Amino acid sequence: MAKMNMIQALNSALDNMMEKDPNVLSFGEDAGYFGGVFRVTAGLQEKYGLDRSFDAPINEAAIVAMATGMAAKGLRPVAEIQFADYIFPGLDQIVSELSRIRYRSAGQFTTPVTIRTPCGGGIRGGQTHSMSPEAFFTQIPGVQVVMPSNPYDAKGLLTAAIENDDPVIFFEPKRLYNGPFDGHSGGALSSWGAHPKGEVPEDYYSLPLGKADVVREGSELSIITYGTLVHVALAAVEQEGIDAEIIDLKTLVPYDIETITRSVNKTGRCIVAQEAPRTSGFGAELAAQIQEDCFYALEAPIQRVAGWDTPYPHAHEWSYFPGPQRFINAMREVLEA
Amino acid sequence: MAKMNMIQALNSALDNMMEKDPNVLSFGEDAGYFGGVFRVTAGLQEKYGLDRSFDAPINEAAIVAMATGMAAKGLRPVAEIQFADYIFPGLDQIVSELSRIRYRSAGQFTTPVTIRTPCGGGIRGGQTHSMSPEAFFTQIPGVQVVMPSNPYDAKGLLTAAIENDDPVIFFEPKRLYNGPFDGHSGGALSSWGAHPKGEVPEDYYSLPLGKADVVREGSELSIITYGTLVHVALAAVEQEGIDAEIIDLKTLVPYDIETITRSVNKTGRCIVAQEAPRTSGFGAELAAQIQEDCFYALEAPIQRVAGWDTPYPHAHEWSYFPGPQRFINAMREVLEA
Amino acid sequence: MTQSDPRFHVPAPHVRPGDTPDFSHIAIPPAGEAKRPAVDVAGPETMDLALGLVRVLDHNHQAVGEWDPKLTADQMREGLKHMVLTRVYDDRMLKLQRQGKMSFYMKSTGEEAVAVAAAMALDNGDMVFPSYRQQGILFARGRDIVDMMCHCISNSRDNLKGRQLPVHYTWAEGNFFSISGNLTTQFPQAVGYAMAAQYKGEKQIAASWIGEGSSAEGDFHGALVLASTYKAPVILNIVNNQWAISTFQGIAAGEAPTFALKGQGYGLATLRIDGNDFLAVYAATQWAAERARAGHGATVIESFTYRADAHSTSDDPSGYRPKGEDAIWPLGDPVERLKQHLIGLGEWDEERHEALEKELNELVIASYKEAESFGTLHDGPLSPVSSIFEDVYAEPDWRLRRQRQDLGV
Amino acid sequence: MTQSDPRFHVPAPHVRPGDTPDFSHIAIPPAGEAKRPAVDVAGPETMDLALGLVRVLDHNHQAVGEWDPKLTADQMREGLKHMVLTRVYDDRMLKLQRQGKMSFYMKSTGEEAVAVAAAMALDNGDMVFPSYRQQGILFARGRDIVDMMCHCISNSRDNLKGRQLPVHYTWAEGNFFSISGNLTTQFPQAVGYAMAAQYKGEKQIAASWIGEGSSAEGDFHGALVLASTYKAPVILNIVNNQWAISTFQGIAAGEAPTFALKGQGYGLATLRIDGNDFLAVYAATQWAAERARAGHGATVIESFTYRADAHSTSDDPSGYRPKGEDAIWPLGDPVERLKQHLIGLGEWDEERHEALEKELNELVIASYKEAESFGTLHDGPLSPVSSIFEDVYAEPDWRLRRQRQDLGV
Ligand SMILES: Cc1ncc(C[n+]2csc(CCOP(=O)(O)OP(=O)(O)O)c2C)c(N)n1
Ligand SMILES: Cc1ncc(C[n+]2csc(CCOP(=O)(O)OP(=O)(O)O)c2C)c(N)n1
């Protein structure tokens, strides 16, 4: 076991997988020699050579397409999109191609590509370095969508994503790269060193896709979320002294409906939370499905905690980010209802 | 008043607006000389000249970007994307640019672009001529999203979209171009001639964006939908003899929350319906919001009628398309619950 | 507001419906003129080949010049056969579509050489990423015609389980990738595939085809950037058949002298060839394949041809171009030209040609009969309804299992 | 698995950290050599200018050749002043960023001529679509420095209401479009804008700038296709400063001889110029603007330059390139070269230069003081929190009204 932050944990997953399987390649903008603007791919070129970890031209569509073509030939490429905000030029290659090749070829070709991309705000990145576009990907039949909230999960899930025979869009909440973040923007920065999930085996391991974690058991209400907001929810719950159950989805597609319904059927009250703008975010899918599956257990309307329906503003980042206060408001709302 | 099908009604809106305002231009792939593969822009080049209705290169990103640049200079471009399935190469220009220019320039530049695009299945188009990607666009702050269900609305809403000072993504359910469609794939084709909404004034008029229509009043349950499924819902309701209220949203962003909640508060039961794959479709947003706003009135879980979470298959189109039987099943479910 | 002089430039074709067909503005260099450089030539040194036109068969149907691939009569007869079969198949399928046997069809009439000669010049193990107009590749690679038809009529034997529109073939065994309905998306995929083959130490290369209209897509640029940066063993074909549905090539070309020239901007090898000349297509592909296999990188090939028929069964070209253009297309008909060449060599004659057409026609008719015995789109049987939910993922998740249950299958 | 010979080609720069800086592989044609064609020349006839390098200032700092724009000493002094101001401003802002006064900053050090000379050669009414490294345009167009700073520190006077990252300026009054954080997206927008200006019968043209790394994006191709097809009055600038964050230009260029050559594939006019030569940039822009305004269409200009400093405040170049490269960059420093030229003409001297630097430094310091009086990102005041909900649409809809209420503002 070693202490790792999320960057190191992701790097370790790549390292293990590249060691293990010569078909695993890693590439992206600035992801080769330099090791990525967030250093997730650091050292891989030195260790595995130019043709296993390399720089790509600035063309996200071409990056996805190159990965798709490579995967069709039997490789397991891991492509980095520098920021999730920049995945859109490559979206057509994901929607129309990568996600559908197994289906439209009736299984004659498969494309086990992993697309890694840092997402989310909280780093003063302004509107083009802060997006959480995960809901776009949850609408695409044929891809799986993952977003870990800590180093241990990050490594295990990235390993599973690379080994998965279907394409995975792997979101890395960049606000968590260097430490857990409770949403109190002014507070002291904490590091993964002290966090139990900062303990990460150096050797290969994988965690199953499609399985959520109950990160806090509780009886009064259920909070279903993922990524950075897992920590914000925890902080808000502690702060407010409410006995909430908190579920870290980890995989968004397919989401772990059993763990969710078990919790909501128990608590009867539910909050779904996402950092993305509220309208048509992934919280909408969760709320729609939960109200259907847990209708008779629900004692109050499901509340959505989310970013506002605006671009991510730079200066007012902390009025945009769904921080602890917004969770507290929502908890009061569902409890008082 | 004239009898018009939806193609003629859309053409008439373009004709009126181009007549009225020299800043209105129309372009797209095959949309100039030939008048569009569905003939929506027929005759415009002949009448208004090469520089007002013209063919564009096959590059959807460039088409959106050209429109954006033109709009920033004060024009009101109407760009056609030949099929909604092909809008994805242009999505980045919509997400990162068109939708945000007013915001990021703090109102110094605005981009009143209308993007028209035929969507939906039911014409044996296979997976690349059948998509209903509207939910993607409902996640984008800064754009409005419209989908009419008949010629009269199509003309009035397209006029409003062109006059609107913000970008509008205007979806045209192609299955309805030539006639209403009740979802019975084997049945006789009907035309707009006999339909009251096939009566369309030849002169300019506009209909407000953001306003839904109650197309059928009823007391037992509410069906909230838009586009082709409005007609399918009507047919299913008649077939089953259920006194359902049917709401045609017409505008998805911003959706008419008042009309929706008034109806659901009255009936206490609700179905939301979309043709797109179920997961994270626009029905999820509707269900999430309705359960929040109408929780205490709801007597049964909101049901979602939707396409399956697969690409749109070609041969089994009618097993994929959410036809009357799927509505009937859902109605029984909500009524029996 | 009435029509006035356009205030900005919008290109328009020389002639429109009602006008007399006219190709006098098209310059056709003589056959045999183009030099054939060594396959390891630097990309920039092929600039003249991007601006000229590689032609082997001259107006007397003789093979001339450095690019003559010197094929045996057997090879040429085989090529002729595949081209005739392609045409016969296309014609029959169009008729069947008109009879309601399938939902849609796309012919490749006039462009048969582009696909057939290229396929013959490649190894059968090379991976192809075609668009919807290179069905000739399948014939050249010997795909079973009944299988092809079963796909087009979406029946129970359709190897794509009825999921794709007709003509959107996939045939992994034959190294024929899944055709996309989305234009140009596969161009950069082919580059990635080729890189992977090289990475694995194989001699396999990849080739892709798009139309000239499709060259306007962003993915075109992405493919060429990748191919240039990584010197990938790939052949990137632009089939310039003058039309993109109703849109003439000038909307994609703008002021560009040729489509092949675009490749020069990336330092790639570039060839512009007579796409209706079987021998030129063969020679160019052979050259590019050899170059790729030897590690000298990618070649961009523009095949200059003419779409002799409609875009698809969904359009009628008389709405946007004069009738009769195909008859006066200055590069002629690829089948006729190869046929005459063989006749000139004394290796073929009209009788054998007629017999071949008859034989292939009968084959196609018989094949259709057999195909129909596995069902049609209209009357079934199709692949089981439950197959809708298969192959979305390796294993269906709970959502798909529930949905399958909802559908009751 | 250990490192072995790469199995496919991946370009790498000549030198890396630890190596000795070396530009001996870069060919620099002599100043004055390039011919200056008439502005109505056909695009393809400018091919040689895509492969050469337009240079006016020679190694003795004399202006030579056909491209000398023959500026007055006043014009050149003005240009020098804007360039010095740009540099002084950049240096100060970097310091302030290091002090935590703003979240982020991007310098244009070494590339000042690219922006300043172009802006001076354009009309102030021409619309510019810059990337984040052409702040020089703002100085040349006389934007208020306090306003610029208020944007960078996101305070209550930020004309963008704190919504954009620092250096992502917008200034409609100055015909300076809203800078995007997304690369290359504005290249095709500039073409659309130019077409609209032409449509309206105005003489306004548009210009856009991207980096060489950004030229790999699909939107680059889209822009050139549009510009060529519609012969739009636009100038499309590629600023080749050798680096894209940590990535050397070879990853975008691949085997391409120059970036300007790409324009030839579209039949556009193409110029490759010494980007550190104020007079060359001025002359090339003037030529392209005249060409555009006269209706002869677009020009692609590659400015060959060197990013002398870090990409942004988020990176440290010593991680990917040797230190000291800027000092030996063969095209020198644009400020120094124009300064020496003016000194050579007897129109400038070291004292005046020092005085200018001092004056501008003081101006910048005083401006910052004033800017800070309107608040800073850290301590406020900022634009009102409620402004988050403004300008998403012309009018907020019910969702935004509710959300504003939820936030309690
Ligand atoms: C991304 C995308 N945009 C638009 C279309 C619609 N479309 C199908 S074929 C076609 C024309 C293609 O012309 P070209 O590339 O010249 O090929 P050809 O049909 O001539 O072989 C168009 C616009 C599409 N299939 N995909
Ligand atoms: C679409 C997109 N992809 C990636 C990025 C991240 N990014 C910002 S600047 C940059 C490098 C750009 O290099 P270049 O175009 O050469 O411009 P320069 O910084 O040298 O001026 C990258 C990759 C982005 N902003 N947008």
Ligand SMILES: [Mg+2]
């Ligand atoms: Mg074509």
Ligand SMILES: [Mg+2]
């Ligand atoms: Mg650069």
